[in-house]
Amino acid sequence: EPEVTQTPSHQVTQMGQEVILRCVPISNHLYFYWYRQILGQKVEFLVSFYNNEISEKSEIFDDQFSVERPDGSNFTLKIRSTKLEDSAMYFCASTQEEKLFFGSGTQLSVL
Amino acid sequence: GQQLNQSPQSMFIQEGEDVSMNCTSSSIFNTWLWYKQDPGEGPVLLIALYKAGELTSNGRLTAQFGITRKDSFLNISASIPSDVGIYFCAGQINSGGGADGLTFGKGTHLIIQP
Numbered sequence: 203e204p205e206v207t208q209t210p211s212h213q214v215t216q217m218g219q220e221v222i223l224r225c226v227p228i229s230n231h232l233y234f235y236w237y238r239q240i241l242g243q244k245v246e247f248l249v250s251f252y253n254n255e256i257s258e259k260s261e262i263f264d265d266q267f268s269v270e271r272p273d274g275s276n277f278t279l280k281i282r283s284t285k286l287e288d289s290a291m292y293f294c295a296s297t298q299e300e301k302l303f304f305g306s307g308t309q310l311s312v313l
Numbered sequence: 314g315q316q317l318n319q320s321p322q323s324m325f326i327q328e329g330e331d332v333s334m335n336c337t338s339s340s341i342f343n344t345w346l347w348y349k350q351d352p353g354e355g356p357v358l359l360i361a362l363y364k365a366g367e368l369t370s371n372g373r374l375t376a377q378f379g380i381t382r383k384d385s386f387l388n389i390s391a392s393i394p395s396d397v398g399i400y401f402c403a404g405q406i407n408s409g410g411g412a413d414g415l416t417f418g419k420g421t422h423l424i425i426q427p
Contacts, residue, residue: 206355235414245356245401247414258414293355300344300363300405302415304355 204228206305208294214311215284223279223308225294234277235295235302236269238262245293251277284312315340319402319418326392327426334400334421335386342404345378345385346415350399359400360387389423397425 207226215221227234236248250257251269268280277296281288291307319336326332336345344363348356360371362378362385369376375388385404389396399422403415 237414244419245350245403245415245417247416250414260414295355301358301361302346302403303358304348306355307353309353 206294206296206303208292208305208308210308211306212309212311214313217286217312218283221281221284221310223281223292223294223310225277225279225305226275227277227294227296228298228303229275231296231298231303233257233297234269234271235297236279237293237295237304238290239293239307240290248279248292281310284310286312288312315342315404315406315416317402317404317416317418319421321421322419323422323424325424325426328392328394330392332389332392332396332423333386334402335384336402336404336418337384338404338416339383340404340406341382342406342416343382344405345376346403346405347374347376347385347387348401348403348417350401350420352398356401356403392423392425394425394427397423399423 209224234251239245247260249259249263266282270278289312293307294305295302317336317338346361347359350356360376365382367378373390399420401420402418
């Protein structure tokens with residue numbers, strides 16, 4: 203069964219450093235997303251991406267965040283200068299029409 | 314932004330019991346989704362609901378999309394140990410075309426005692 207894959211599964215970084223989280227969405231899907239989940243809390247929407255541009259973004263997705271689809275298969279989330287409060291599980295998701303399928307996440311720890 | 318109120322926050326039940334959890338919102342959603350999340354994993358889609366009043370089953374799971382479009386419930390019948398996990402409801406405003414992000418509830422943590 204096709205699935206969304208994310209790398210790395212864990213990322214530890216120093217505050218102020220840039221991180222890039224990588225995702226390979228399901229191949230025939232058209233819409234791509236990033237969500238985050240702070241430990242013990244609900245999943246929160248960050249950004250949606252369609253047709254090579256951002257469709258919608260939440261208040262969390264400020265100027266420190268950017269997304270890119272550099273080629274036909276990868277979808278990345280970049281955090282330019284990480285803060286302690288960026289520590290969370292980051293989930294990539296994709297859909298063809300309506301049902302969202304999630305990856306297993308990247309656990310980001312900012313020290 | 315939209316908020317979903319999910320209850321109960323946690324449930325401690327005996328194996329074999331039926332489970333019921335629900336989500337309500339002050340806003341109308343056109344799609345309701347129920348996900349299960351195991352520790353360290355991403356949410357896995359259980360059931361998707363697209364029409365008000367729709368009742369959909371997936372094995373021992375049954376979910377309904379409320380008539381008002383402001384609520385949904387999920388029932389699990391005859392619970393088994395592998396049902397343990399956190400269940401999230403999620404709502405989406407626009408159906409058909411996935412540009413809108415999902416709004417998630419805070420989750421129901423299901424714990425099953427043997």
